[in-house]
Amino acid sequence: MHIPDGFLSTPVWATLDVVSAPAVAWVARRAQRDTQDHRIPLLGVMGAFVFAAQMVNFPVGPGTSGHLVGGALLAIVLGPAAASLVLTAILVLQALIFQDGGVLALGANVFNMALVGVAAGYLPYRLLADRSRSGAIFAAGSLSVMTSACLALGQLLISGVPMMGGVLWASLGLFLVSALMEGAITVAAVRAIERLNPAWVAGPRPASSRTLAGVALAALLLVVVGTLIASALPDGIQRLTGQGVDSLGWPQRTMGGLAGIAMIFALCYLGGKLKSRRRSA
Amino acid sequence: MHHLVIDRWSRGSSPLHQRDPRAKLAALLVFLIVLSTTRPAAQAAFAGYAVLLFLAANLAGLPIGGLIGRAALVLPFSATFALLTWWSGDSLRALSLAEKSFLSGMAALLLVGTTPLTGWTAALESWRVPRMLILVIQFVYRYLFVIAEQAQRMRWAALCRGSHKGSKTGSFRLAAGLVGVLFARSWQRADGIYHAMLARGFRGRFVPAAPVPFRSSDAVFFFTCLAGCLAVRILL
Numbered sequence: 001m002h003i004p005d006g007f008l009s010t011p012v013w014a015t016l017d018v019v020s021a022p023a024v025a026w027v028a029r030r031a032q033r034d035t036q037d038h039r040i041p042l043l044g045v046m047g048a049f050v051f052a053a054q055m056v057n058f059p060v061g062p063g064t065s066g067h068l069v070g071g072a073l074l075a076i077v078l079g080p081a082a083a084s085l086v087l088t089a090i091l092v093l094q095a096l097i098f099q100d101g102g103v104l105a106l107g108a109n110v111f112n113m114a115l116v117g118v119a120a121g122y123l124p125y126r127l128l129a130d131r132s133r134s135g136a137i138f139a140a141g142s143l144s145v146m147t148s149a150c151l152a153l154g155q156l157l158i159s160g161v162p163m164m165g166g167v168l169w170a171s172l173g174l175f176l177v178s179a180l181m182e183g184a185i186t187v188a189a190v191r192a193i194e195r196l197n198p199a200w201v202a203g204p205r206p207a208s209s210r211t212l213a214g215v216a217l218a219a220l221l222l223v224v225v226g227t228l229i230a231s232a233l234p235d236g237i238q239r240l241t242g243q244g245v246d247s248l249g250w251p252q253r254t255m256g257g258l259a260g261i262a263m264i265f266a267l268c269y270l271g272g273k274l275k276s277r278r279r280s281a
Numbered sequence: 282m283h284h285l286v287i288d289r290w291s292r293g294s295s296p297l298h299q300r301d302p303r304a305k306l307a308a309l310l311v312f313l314i315v316l317s318t319t320r321p322a323a324q325a326a327f328a329g330y331a332v333l334l335f336l337a338a339n340l341a342g343l344p345i346g347g348l349i350g351r352a353a354l355v356l357p358f359s360a361t362f363a364l365l366t367w368w369s370g371d372s373l374r375a376l377s378l379a380e381k382s383f384l385s386g387m388a389a390l391l392l393v394g395t396t397p398l399t400g401w402t403a404a405l406e407s408w409r410v411p412r413m414l415i416l417v418i419q420f421v422y423r424y425l426f427v428i429a430e431q432a433q434r435m436r437w438a439a440l441c442r443g444s445h446k447g448s449k450t451g452s453f454r455l456a457a458g459l460v461g462v463l464f465a466r467s468w469q470r471a472d473g474i475y476h477a478m479l480a481r482g483f484r485g486r487f488v489p490a491a492p493v494p495f496r497s498s499d500a501v502f503f504f505t506c507l508a509g510c511l512a513v514r515i516l517l
Binding site: 005006007010025029032035052056057077085161167188193196197 | 285310314316317318351354355358365366368381384385389392401411412416417419420421422424425427428432433449453454456457458459460463468470471478
């Protein structure tokens with residue numbers, strides 16, 4: 001789901017542009033480090049391949065057909081950093097030349113699809129690949145599409161694009177269907193590629209830290225679900241405290257926020273201490 | 282399959298084509314930011330922006346009809362959301378959603394319609410956008426049509442062999458096979474490209490083109506755009 005310009009409120013697009021720019025720079029540096037010379041044209045051609053592969057229709061259900069979205073496929077074939085970079089390049093071209101997604105909203109679209117979408121596709125693949133390969137690829141495809149779509153929906157809601165309850169549920173259902181489709185298509189496509197040459201699909205790197213990947217995936221899903229819930233129920237906190245937060249002055253609100261951050265920091269610090277002590281024991 | 286009409290447009294020689302891509306890119310950003318912060322109630326301002334874009338398109342000698350047609354590609358998406366907004370009773374906001382996305386699309390088209398890809402990627406590069414990203418953008422654009430054409434031919438070939446007649450699972454697997462073969466051909470093509478690059482003296486990095494000076498006429502152009510956008514935003 002490419003968000004065009006004019007839909008996101010200024011704070012939302014500005015924040016996401018500011019977040020995505022350094023993230024893309026980091027991804028580019030990583031991709032450059034991991035990439036040998038001969039892979040530079042490969043990254044570009046793979047981007048063109050994803051564009052073209054989206055033209056191939058997969059029949060699903062009566063009278064409907066879907067197509068590959070490709071984020072998870074790229075992450076599986078090229079690795080996460082290169083996949084993010086290729087998707088970013090595709091999104092830039094789509095925004096400027098194909099009128100698919102806005103220019104100011106580019107930060108949001110890159111964040112949803114190229115950064116978080118690829119991470120949400122790569123992490124389950126890395127976690128599950130040695131247990132059930134097809135299951136891992138299916139999870140990669142579904143989660144990557146579902147995550148991007150939910151993030152886009154949350155950003156639209158935060159920006160104040162009104163959606164009644166029914167519409168919200170209908171679009172979530174639609175996302176779920178397309179996520180499952182993407183999962184099935186990704187499995188079929190990766191299997192077909194492997195049949196031609198198994199070396200093209202490199203297995204995930206040896207899981208150096210499985211827990212880290214698990215925690216990262218959990219955090220990612222929490223953020224996505226949290227964004228969606230927070231944007232659908234913006235008055236949740238007010239309901240919890242029983243009074244409008246806005247009625248407090250800004251010093252109280254700031255202090256409250258700082259205290260919350262300090263508490264979370266303390267919790268994480270304690271958790272880290274405990275874990276490191278157990279490991280050294 | 283024909284290549285993009287934008288490529289043809291961007292090779293013109295109007296005053297707008299000759300401006301420095303950096304000036305045009307900056308002007309685009311100014312226009313988009315001003316547009317995005319315009320309140321939905323200021324309908325006159327939207328008309329003003331449309332007049333600005335119309336003037337620019339006229340100056341560039343681009344066909345207005347073609348511009349509108351291509352910019353209308355955003356309308357299905359925005360019209361859906363505009364309708365939702367309409368139902369929830371905010372008709373002004375609904376109208377402004379459609380207008381904003383349409384005008385933004387027009388503005389982006391004006392940039393790429395007057396600047397070749399190498400121009401605006403050079404501008405991005407001078408703004409410190411990672412070189413690797415620029416390279417990938419250029420390669421994707423270069424091979425987009427080549428590989429899309431290949432995909433199209435493969436689809437037709439599959440149809441000729443009766444791919445639409447089989448069972449659901451059969452045609453699903455056939456589509457997956459198409460994607461697999463397309464992938465294999467793309468991979469081999471990338472290898473070929475790399476070897477061709479080596480044969481032409483590629484040593485692992487690209488030599489950047491000599492920087493083009495930013496002339497005073499470019500600065501005048503940018504400030505004219507800035508003044509025009511701000512005038513519409515504040516006065517209307």
